[in-house]
Amino acid sequence: MLVSKYERLQQVIGDLAPVAVAFSGGADSSLLLGAAVTATGKPVAALFADSALLKSEERSSAQETALALGGRFQVQALDPLSWPEFVANSPDRCYHCKKKIYSLFLATLPAGHCLLDGAHTDDLGEDRPGLRAARELGVRSPLIAAGLGKQEVRLLSRRLELPTWNRLSSSCLATRIPAGSEITADRLLLVNSCEDQLSRAGFLGCRVRLSGLSVRIELCETDLARFVGSKAMAETRDYMCSLGVEKVFLDLNGRPGIEVDADFP
Numbered sequence: 001m002l003v004s005k006y007e008r009l010q011q012v013i014g015d016l017a018p019v020a021v022a023f024s025g026g027a028d029s030s031l032l033l034g035a036a037v038t039a040t041g042k043p044v045a046a047l048f049a050d051s052a053l054l055k056s057e058e059r060s061s062a063q064e065t066a067l068a069l070g071g072r073f074q075v076q077a078l079d080p081l082s083w084p085e086f087v088a089n090s091p092d093r094c095y096h097c098k099k100k101i102y103s104l105f106l107a108t109l110p111a112g113h114c115l116l117d118g119a120h121t122d123d124l125g126e127d128r129p130g131l132r133a134a135r136e137l138g139v140r141s142p143l144i145a146a147g148l149g150k151q152e153v154r155l156l157s158r159r160l161e162l163p164t165w166n167r168l169s170s171s172c173l174a175t176r177i178p179a180g181s182e183i184t185a186d187r188l189l190l191v192n193s194c195e196d197q198l199s200r201a202g203f204l205g206c207r208v209r210l211s212g213l214s215v216r217i218e219l220c221e222t223d224l225a226r227f228v229g230s231k232a233m234a235e236t237r238d239y240m241c242s243l244g245v246e247k248v249f250l251d252l253n254g255r256p257g258i259e260v261d262a263d264f265p
Contacts, residue, residue, distance in 0.1 A: 006156055009146035010039040016114040016140055020045035022105060023071065025062025028118030028150075030069060030164040031157050032143060036116065037070040046071035047105045047115075051078040052188055053172035055195070065164060076104055080174075081185060089183050093174065095129035102137050115139045121149040168205035168220075176209045190243055197239050201232040205255060208240075214247040215240060221254025 013019060013036050021033045023046035036044040046066035050059050059075070066073040078101065080086045085096040106115055117134055119141040124131075134141065143153065157165035174183050176191045187210060194208040194215060207218040217236070219227055227233050228250070237248050 002152060002156060002159075005146050005148055005152065006035070009035050009142055009148065012142040012145045013039040013116070016116070016142070018110075018112060019114045019116050020047055020105070020109055021071070022102065022115060022117045022139070023048050023062060023066055023073075024118070024170070025058060025065045025164070025167075026118070026170060027157055027162075027164045027167050028120055028143065028153055030065055030162055030167075031153050031160075032116060032118045033066060033071045034069045034160065034162060035142070043070055043072045045109075046073050047108070048073060048075050049078050049101045049105075050075050051080050052185060053080055053174055055170075055173070055192060058170065068163065074108070076101070076108070078104070081183065086174075087183050089174070089177060089179055089181055091179050092129055093179070093183075095133050097172075097174075098130035099133035099137065102134060102139050106137060106139075117141055119144055120153055121147060176207060178209075178211060181210070190245075193243060194240050194245075197236055201236065203227060203232070207255065213245060214249060215245050216249045216251055218251045218253075218255050221256065224250075224252065224254050 017040050019036055019040065021029060021036055021044055023029045023033055025048070029046075033044060033046050046062075046069075048059065048062050048066070063073045080097060080100075083096065083100060086093055086100070102115065102117075109115060115137075117139050119128070119131055119134065120143040124144065131141075148156070154165050173188045173191045177183055177187055181187075191208055191210060195206055198206040198208070198217070198219070203219050203223050205220050206223075209216045209218065240248050
């Protein structure tokens with residue numbers, strides 16, 4: 001079943017060729033890029049949107065991954081803080097941002113090329129304004145066409161020995177700012193600094209969400225026990241307060257970890 005879906009993925013890509021991939025360096029777009037290189041038999045452009053919305057290490061990681069997969073890494077420098085509809089941070093922020101990014105990507109492509117994104121079937125059951133933007137612009141989602149969900153993406157990636165099979169999910173820093181609150185450079189920097197502090201302490205895949213002068217820490221559920229009451233917890237609180245944060249909360253639910261069912265057909 002999984003093999004047939006991967007074959008279907010390659011067929012879909014082959015039918016759309018020539019193609020380019022909207023590339024983030026995560027598990028989904030990496031599987032897509034690798035499949036595109038295999039299906040077309042030639043290097044495929046991996047288009048990466050670089051901006052203040054990303055952590056500093058994401059660009060270098062994405063570049064390394066794209067080159068390892070046989071892609072041609074191409075950076076599009078963006079300034080989302082100059083887009084009024086994005087800065088306003090309405091519930092449709094992701095729609096406006098994705099439409100702007102994909103429009104810029106499409107403008108760089110040679111005539112006849114199709115832009116692909118890494119949306120998968122699990123995304124169809126969630127509120128994903130970015131999907132609407134992609135559809136309006138004619139961006140195609142081969143993972144969806146092949147019937148692949150997140151679990152299958154990770155399992156396929158592991159079987160293909162892709163380095164991203166267990167890479168933690170990432171999202172732009174603007175997602176840590178509540179809808180209706182203006183997105184500013186200072187707020188993005190605060191989030192980035194707080195999350196970097198946790199990463200340096202060994203708590204990867206964390207999120208730090210703003211709410212006024214308070215923050216809420218979300219850790220992977222497997223990290224909660226070693227964080228609570230630890231020296232790292234006290235140091236994190238002190239560091240965040242030194243940045244102007246008044247209250248630091250910890251979400252005791254935790255973020256789901258990565259699970260890959262080895263027995264999946």
